[in-house]
Amino acid sequence: MADSFTTEVKNEMAHSGNKNRCCATAEITGFIRSCGAVTLAGKGGVGLKLTTGNAAVARRYKTLIESGFGVRVRLMVGEAAARRTHVYELSVPPGSAADVLLASTGVISVVGGKREMKTGLGESVMKKKCCRKACLKGLFLGAGIICDPEKGYNLEFVFASEATAVAARRLLNSFTDMHARLRQRRGNHVVYLKNAEQIKDVLTLMGAHARLLRFENVRMVRDMKGRANRLNNCDAANMEKALGASERQLAAIRAIEAADGLDALPGELIDTALTRIFHPEASLAEIGQLLNPPIGKAAVGARFKRIAEYAEATEQA
Numbered sequence: 223m224a225d226s227f228t229t230e231v232k233n234e235m236a237h238s239g240n241k242n243r244c245c246a247t248a249e250i251t252g253f254i255r256s257c258g259a260v261t262l263a264g265k266g267g268v269g270l271k272l273t274t275g276n277a278a279v280a281r282r283y284k285t286l287i288e289s290g291f292g293v294r295v296r297l298m299v300g301e302a303a304a305r306r307t308h309v310y311e312l313s314v315p316p317g318s319a320a321d322v323l324l325a326s327t328g329v330i331s332v333v334g335g336k337r338e339m340k341t342g343l344g345e346s347v348m349k350k351k352c353c354r355k356a357c358l359k360g361l362f363l364g365a366g367i368i369c370d371p372e373k374g375y376n377l378e379f380v381f382a383s384e385a386t387a388v389a390a391r392r393l394l395n396s397f398t399d400m401h402a403r404l405r406q407r408r409g410n411h412v413v414y415l416k417n418a419e420q421i422k423d424v425l426t427l428m429g430a431h432a433r434l435l436r437f438e439n440v441r442m443v444r445d446m447k448g449r450a451n452r453l454n455n456c457d458a459a460n461m462e463k464a465l466g467a468s469e470r471q472l473a474a475i476r477a478i479e480a481a482d483g484l485d486a487l488p489g490e491l492i493d494t495a496l497t498r499i500f501h502p503e504a505s506l507a508e509i510g511q512l513l514n515p516p517i518g519k520a521a522v523g524a525r526f527k528r529i530a531e532y533a534e535a536t537e538q539a
């Protein structure tokens with residue numbers, strides 16, 4: 223299940239406009255790179271399939287691609303059985319319009335009548351700032367996740383392709399004071415930010431202004447609470463009782479995040495911590511099922527114990 227703050231941000235962005243034609247192409251490029259797949263037809267024809275879990279996002283790209291490239295885009299709705307959610311699939315059939323779309327977005331290049339597949343993001347999206355912003359928006363709508371600021375600061379783009387991840391990180395870090403990092407998780411390539419200021423800047427760049435305000439408000443309250451908690455350290459025993467198990471785990475995760483960053487943890491603990499951040503209400507057994515490979519409730523408990531020990535050690539250091 224996607225974090226609801228992610229859905230809110232995506233819904234807001236899906237309804238915002240693009241000023242320039244150049245930006246529309248750059249945005250479509252980002253979206254194709256993050257959730258698209260080239261489909262092959264007979265006689266070397268190529269089409270395109272795009273998959274998203276968000277209805278507003280699917281409608282946005284159906285309209286953008288249809289109006290920008292004069293091609294009919296088919297929208298199909300499927301059921302993602304395990305998660306009780308919908309999957310929206312956009313498909314562009316092979317043909318000359320699909321060729322123009324794929325060539326304009328740098329997914330293929332046509333040399334001497336022969337198509338060649340390209341990876342990464344083409345230089346055309348990097349040239350102008352307006353287009354870099356638009357491309358970032360496309361990448362986020364296709365592959366972005368943002369954690370609810372009440373639970374932690376984390377914004378990430380999850381890509382199957384390493385070339386896309388490298389290019390997305392380069393695009394992101396082309397903006398002032400942005401220091402996105404890259405790591406692998408369960409076979410995916412994740413570009414991520416954990417700094418509240420930088421996450422705020424990304425929301426601004428992508429035009430998610432209403433969510434930006436909410437992010438700021440929550441951040442202020444969290445900062446104040448943090449200060450109050452430090453003042454009340456003598457009441458630690460009472461606080462401990464008041465906080466639920468999940469809250470305690472999240473507090474430990476946050477402490478590690480603030481001190482050394484979650485990357486300091488062994489891989490299996492990072493996965494467990496991130497799963498907790500994205501599923502604050504989940505039981506230990508549910509967390510275990512969400513992990514890859516799945517593990518039992520007791521094993522999850524043991525991992526949170528190690529996370530707590532680690533947090534304690536960083537606090538004492």
Ligand SMILES: [Zn+2]
Binds near residue numbers: 350352353
């Ligand atoms: Zn532009």
